[in-house]
Amino acid sequence: GIQAPTLCSVAIMILPYVLAMCVVVPTRSTISPLQSALQRLMDEKVLEYQKRRVTGFQLSWKSRDEEFTIASGTTGKRDLTANDTFLFGSGAKPFTAAMVLKRWEEGKLDLGATVAHYLDRPFKAKLGKSFLELFGSNATTMLVEHLLTMQSGIPDFDVPSFDDEMLRNSSAKHFTPLDIVQYAARQPWTCIPGECVYYTSTNYIILGYVLLASEGRSIDSWASFDQREVAPLARFPDISFLNYGSVDQRLTVPGFSVDANGTSIVNISAAILGWTCGNLAGTTRGMAAWMWDLLVARTVVGDKAFQFMTNTRPITNGWGKPWLDYGAGLFVQQLDVQELRKPIHYGDWGTTLGHGGDTYGFISDQGFIPQLNATWSWVGNSDAGLSNFDITCNVIKKAATVVLGTGPAFDCHSSRSSDQQNSFVV
Numbered sequence: 001g002i003q004a005p006t007l008c009s010v011a012i013m014i015l016p017y018v019l020a021m022c023v024v025v026p027t028r029s030t031i032s033p034l035q036s037a038l039q040r041l042m043d044e045k046v047l048e049y050q051k052r053r054v055t056g057f058q059l060s061w062k063s064r065d066e067e068f069t070i071a072s073g074t075t076g077k078r079d080l081t082a083n084d085t086f087l088f089g090s091g092a093k094p095f096t097a098a099m100v101l102k103r104w105e106e107g108k109l110d111l112g113a114t115v116a117h118y119l120d121r122p123f124k125a126k127l128g129k130s131f132l133e134l135f136g137s138n139a140t141t142m143l144v145e146h147l148l149t150m151q152s153g154i155p156d157f158d159v160p161s162f163d164d165e166m167l168r169n170s171s172a173k174h175f176t177p178l179d180i181v182q183y184a185a186r187q188p189w190t191c192i193p194g195e196c197v198y199y200t201s202t203n204y205i206i207l208g209y210v211l212l213a214s215e216g217r218s219i220d221s222w223a224s225f226d227q228r229e230v231a232p233l234a235r236f237p238d239i240s241f242l243n244y245g246s247v248d249q250r251l252t253v254p255g256f257s258v259d260a261n262g263t264s265i266v267n268i269s270a271a272i273l274g275w276t277c278g279n280l281a282g283t284t285r286g287m288a289a290w291m292w293d294l295l296v297a298r299t300v301v302g303d304k305a306f307q308f309m310t311n312t313r314p315i316t317n318g319w320g321k322p323w324l325d326y327g328a329g330l331f332v333q334q335l336d337v338q339e340l341r342k343p344i345h346y347g348d349w350g351t352t353l354g355h356g357g358d359t360y361g362f363i364s365d366q367g368f369i370p371q372l373n374a375t376w377s378w379v380g381n382s383d384a385g386l387s388n389f390d391i392t393c394n395v396i397k398k399a400a401t402v403v404l405g406t407g408p409a410f411d412c413h414s415s416r417s418s419d420q421q422n423s424f425v426v
Contacts, residue, residue, distance in 0.1 A: 038059060052382050085283055091357035091364055102301055116130070135154065197314065205275055
């Protein structure tokens with residue numbers, strides 16, 4: 001906010017005589033035109049998305065000129081606040097990718113090595129089957145870089161029946177990431193590694209095990225391993241990584257999930273979140289600030305890793321086609337509904353670089369808006385169809401109108417649109 005005026009400012013000529021009288025007069029922080037405009041927008045979105053069981057949104061913005069968080073709506077019997085915490089699902093993937101690529105830059109992990117090189121032995125010892133025996137001959141040529149860039153072709157675990165099973169049994173059954181991996185191994189493959197770009201969260205759970213193996217750690221030590229190294233606690237105290245225990249150890253806002261015939265997400269086991277593919281809880285302030293450090297300040301990873309993360313390719317199969325290009329833990333999305341069937345040109349209005357998240361009870365989106373040189377993050381407490389084609393798109397249009405004085409000419413979906421391209425998977 002603006003520094004408060006003091007009585008000293010009017011007493012320069014007689015400073016020695018009034019010094020003891022100088023006091024700071026507190027003033028309320030000034031709310032910028034952009035913050036005010038985005039507050040009104042999110043207030044509108046709370047009302048529009050009530051039919052989808054949303055009770056509140058939190059939104060953060062960071063640029064060189066200003067940084068703020070707004071909260072809209074309620075949780076329980078109180079108003080939502082800027083300090084409330086949520087689950088961010090696949091918003092955890094950029095943190096995992098950054099961990100892997102830091103090890104690569106340090107010479108401690110080989111992206112060109114096969115996944116079997118790292119995992120055959122620990123999987124055999126734990127499951128009685130090597131990684132290749134579990135996934136079959138298709139996995140023979142699978143490289144670590146294929147996992148990072150969604151080019152492994154490996155099956156996804158995120159299907160409604162398995163989501164329901166994990167949510168219904170999260171308290172009664174002790175799930176581990178290996179349970180999720182083994183379920184995925186029984187699903188049909190999409191392609192041979194390197195021959196498609198197919199979004200599957202299984203990739204990022206397996207990357208967690210690759211990280212353990214590269215550090216010589218036991219496969220059973222997964223619960224004590226997270227991505228904190230790339231999000232230091234001193235700078236990001238409002239970001240947490242939940243591997244075990246109840247999510248309400250860090251979650252302050254319950255979510256609503258359509259899975260298991262409608263479930264309140266408040267005290268479920270963190271073990272079903274997907275570990276290194278979806279274990280992040282926190283505030284949008286932390287997410288927007290981390291995206292700034294990664295994509296603007298570029299202090300999270302080195303130049304080589306940054307180039308690898310941002311080298312995107314069009315999704316060729318399944319979710320995300322044709323409006324998303326994937327890099328390594330980051331994607332470029334095209335939010336202009338008139339441009340969805342055309343090649344994506346990052347830098348055009350409607351494109352952003354970042355990563356969204358859709359997990360039990362919550363949907364979020366965060367990243368970088370190139371034309372405004374700003375990062376953002378928003379999250380809502382329902383997974384019942386919150387659309388980045390509506391919310392993120394309108395945040396960009398509103399911000400551009402305020403900051404630049406004119407709104408860009410591209411089209412957003414509305415909350416009433418039946419064509420919701422919203423799922424970022426776990």
